[in-house]
Amino acid sequence: MMDDSVHKNRLYAEDVTIGYDRRVISTGLSVAIPDGAFTVIVGANACGKSTLLRALARLLKPSAGRVVLDGKTIADYPAREVARRLGLLPQSSIAPDGITVADLVARGRYPHQSFLQQWSDADESAVIEAMAATRITELSHRAVDELSGGQRQRVWIAMVLAQQTPILLLDEPTTYLDITHQIELMELLSALNRDGKTVTAVLHDLNQACRYGTHLIAMRDGAVIAEGAPRDIVTAELVEAVFGLSCVIIDDPIAHTPLVIPRGLPAMSITS
Amino acid sequence: MSAPAQASVFGYRVSAFGGKLSGRLDLRSVAVCSVLLGIALVIGLLSLASGDYAVPLGDVLKALVGQAEPSVQMVVVEWRLPRAALASLLGAALGLSGAIFQSITRNPLGSPDIIGFEAGAYSGALLVMVALGGGTLTVAFGALLGGLLSAALVYGLAWRRGVQGFRLIIVGIGVSAMLTAFNKFMLLRAQLEVAMSAAMWDAGTLNGLGLDRLALAGMILLMLVPACLLLARPMAQLEMGDDAARVLGVAAERTRILLLVLGVALIATVTATAGPIGFVALVAPQLARRLTRSAGVAMIPAAAMGAALLSAADYLAQHAFAPTQLPVGVVTISLGGLYFAWLLVAEARRQ
Numbered sequence: 001m002m003d004d005s006v007h008k009n010r011l012y013a014e015d016v017t018i019g020y021d022r023r024v025i026s027t028g029l030s031v032a033i034p035d036g037a038f039t040v041i042v043g044a045n046a047c048g049k050s051t052l053l054r055a056l057a058r059l060l061k062p063s064a065g066r067v068v069l070d071g072k073t074i075a076d077y078p079a080r081e082v083a084r085r086l087g088l089l090p091q092s093s094i095a096p097d098g099i100t101v102a103d104l105v106a107r108g109r110y111p112h113q114s115f116l117q118q119w120s121d122a123d124e125s126a127v128i129e130a131m132a133a134t135r136i137t138e139l140s141h142r143a144v145d146e147l148s149g150g151q152r153q154r155v156w157i158a159m160v161l162a163q164q165t166p167i168l169l170l171d172e173p174t175t176y177l178d179i180t181h182q183i184e185l186m187e188l189l190s191a192l193n194r195d196g197k198t199v200t201a202v203l204h205d206l207n208q209a210c211r212y213g214t215h216l217i218a219m220r221d222g223a224v225i226a227e228g229a230p231r232d233i234v235t236a237e238l239v240e241a242v243f244g245l246s247c248v249i250i251d252d253p254i255a256h257t258p259l260v261i262p263r264g265l266p267a268m269s270i271t272s
Numbered sequence: 273m274s275a276p277a278q279a280s281v282f283g284y285r286v287s288a289f290g291g292k293l294s295g296r297l298d299l300r301s302v303a304v305c306s307v308l309l310g311i312a313l314v315i316g317l318l319s320l321a322s323g324d325y326a327v328p329l330g331d332v333l334k335a336l337v338g339q340a341e342p343s344v345q346m347v348v349v350e351w352r353l354p355r356a357a358l359a360s361l362l363g364a365a366l367g368l369s370g371a372i373f374q375s376i377t378r379n380p381l382g383s384p385d386i387i388g389f390e391a392g393a394y395s396g397a398l399l400v401m402v403a404l405g406g407g408t409l410t411v412a413f414g415a416l417l418g419g420l421l422s423a424a425l426v427y428g429l430a431w432r433r434g435v436q437g438f439r440l441i442i443v444g445i446g447v448s449a450m451l452t453a454f455n456k457f458m459l460l461r462a463q464l465e466v467a468m469s470a471a472m473w474d475a476g477t478l479n480g481l482g483l484d485r486l487a488l489a490g491m492i493l494l495m496l497v498p499a500c501l502l503l504a505r506p507m508a509q510l511e512m513g514d515d516a517a518r519v520l521g522v523a524a525e526r527t528r529i530l531l532l533v534l535g536v537a538l539i540a541t542v543t544a545t546a547g548p549i550g551f552v553a554l555v556a557p558q559l560a561r562r563l564t565r566s567a568g569v570a571m572i573p574a575a576a577m578g579a580a581l582l583s584a585a586d587y588l589a590q591h592a593f594a595p596t597q598l599p600v601g602v603v604t605i606s607l608g609g610l611y612f613a614w615l616l617v618a619e620a621r622r623q
Contacts, residue, residue: 021433057519083521090515094378096508099567102281110509111521115502118295119285127282140281163520 006032007068010198011056011086011167016065018048018055025051026222028065033167038193039200040213044243048222049202050091053171056200057088083111087165089156091172095144101155102140105130108162130161134188150181157188168192170201174208186212206243210234210257218242234258301564301573308560308576312363315583316356319590320348354486355478359586359600360579361486362478362546365493365538367560367578368500370553371569372535375507376528377437381619383554384419384539386612387444390550391451392422393536393543398455401470402462408488412544419540422447423532476549476601478586489545496541497575500534504571507531511568549601551608552578552585554615 006012012032019025025048033039033056041049054060056067058074067074074082087108095104108130109123131137134154139147144155153173160168170189174182182205190212193199203209209216210230218226218233220242226233239247245262252259287294320332325347327335334340335348370383377387384390396418397411404410426447430440459467459474472479506527509517514524542549559581560566560573582600585607589598 054515059515059518078521079518079523080521083519086519088515088519090513090519092513093516094511094513096511096568098561098565100281103567106282107509107512108520110505113505115505116293117291118505119282120287120291120294124280124282124285 006030009033009035010070011068013052013056013062013067014065016055016062016067018051018060018062020051020060024063024222029223030065031217031224031227033198033200034215035198036193036196037198037215038190038213039198039215039217040209041200041202041217041219042204042206042209042242043219047219047242049219050171051222052219053088053169053200053202057086057169058082059088059090080111083163083165085165086167086169087160087163088169089160089171089173091175093156095152095155097145099144100140101136101142101144101147101158102127102131104144104155105136105140105158105162108159111163126164127158127162130158133161133192134158149176150178150184153177153181153185154188157185161192166196167198168200170199172202172204174203174205182208206234206239206260207252210259211252211255230257234260298564298566301566301570304560304563305573305576308573308580312360312576312579312583315580315587316360319356319359319583319587320352322591323347323352324595350483354481354483355586356583357486358478358481358489358545359583361489361493362542362549363552363556363578363580363582364575365496365542365578366549366552366582367556367574367576368497368571369535369538369542370555370578371557371560371571371574372500372507372531372538373553374557374569375511376531376535377440378511379437379441379619380558380615381441381554382437382444383557384535385548385550385553386448387441388422388426388446388448388451389419389444389536390539390543390548390553391448391455392425393419393540394548395422395451395455395458396540397544398458398462398470402458402466405466408485408544412488412492412541415544416537416540419536419543420533422451423536427532472599473547475599476547476604477599478546478589479597479599481545485545489541492541493538496534496537500531500538500571503527503531503534507571508568547599547601549582549604551604551612552582555608555611556581558615 009032014030016029017024017027041052043049051060055062061075069082069085106127109126112123131140134157136151136154136158139151144152147155174185177185186208189199189201213230216227216230216233217224218238225241226238234249236247236249239245239260247260247262249258249260283296283298286297317329317332321327321329327344327348331340331344332348335345373382373384374380376382393415397415400411400414426440426444427435430443459471462470506522509520509522510524510527518524556578557569557574560577561569564570564573566573585603586600589600589603
């Protein structure tokens, strides 16, 4: 089912069946997260992309098959060991009332700490580094609830960075951000990837996925229908197949990646 | 042994044994906790000294180290010490229990005296007293069982693919009302002598508690409190949501169940010793949070605040209308009720 090169990757799903309660989202799904790539998972709403991400991060237990991390079934690791290798920014997290930026970012150090060692030199430098990388150092004293949406999202990313995991997963990190902050965030993720992190994000914006992703996974109805470099796989047919949207693909004049221009849907009539 | 502390945006970093022990200290929290414990201590000493038979403070201290005359010794150590010490200990237990449930529910209303766990513990204790006529230990056991059963009931009724804080609180308030009605019914049905002593206890009181009760409660708390403190870090992580906590390596559901059991055990210990003392668990964590300006509710400041509050309330209960002795629960209800009304309005606006 999977060729051998897949098994060289640090993180992959092997023939997994995943879903919630009795509702099955994906059956027999096999997919690998290529090491060192910036992978973007795209697909229509409810196609199972977030579900896949949750399974990869061990938040969801597959009812069949397995997720493999560094050659071992992920379910066999102690929770903290997984958390030292793989970080995930969930779609919704709650900032405790009145928490400061520095305190929230510091919570990303949890898997590296213990009851006796609650705050080491390594913890402090990791948090300082993470805040610098996301350019929130000046905000470190501020309360998180006072920040703008863009700033707050950078704080959450800093928290995952402070975790210092080689693999980083993000579930729709640009939701609720304006266009500038979306681009800023994508550039940040891109830079992290160039620095050697394996980055995987679920995104809605296909054009951002094409521009910043180095590896695209297109999903529909819980199955992967295409994967590869955006330039190699993004065609009008694929977009039609994934989103049911008729479009033309042109060359992005800035990044020279595929740019999706929708043709629009059949004219809708508002009056009856 | 210990390296000099360094101040930064992270507070003071302290480490010892070459970094084998390390942590962060927030100076403000340390100061607030010290002041609160100081208040509890001073009130405790005052209540050892004052009463029908006034004892000079010097003699109180002598009595505490066993150097006073036998009569003074008896008044201070055997009569007054259990009550003074229990006020602090049980207050701390209430504060801690409140912090645990408010953290689990992520809501300042999620306190064991509001969501039915205290009423459940009292039901358990009453059942043992009325039906079995049990002694101190069996009553304590009944309280624990009653608390756990009511917690399981509330948790079960509020469960819908996980437990969401606000639903737990709403269900808990309902269960609490039913259990309170059940408790009244039991008091009415009980034999007169049992009902009389149980009714005194109904409001929550520290009157007439002896050294045996102090020893028992102290021993139980000595086991429960360290277990709670071990869970303080994962508890704080859980406040960010289950997903965020789990990807950071917290076993979310297991931690929550453990915290729930410990929190119920704390409230059951208080209820079995002194009856259902209301509002301290509700108020203490929030007051402490406002003073320390910490993120979320923290266990140690909440416990320190609980100790100070219950000591102060019991001192009032003893001396405000002397020689009439009020049950301390009446005082906490009067003061806490105001806070509760304000909180309900504030929460209703927030929802």
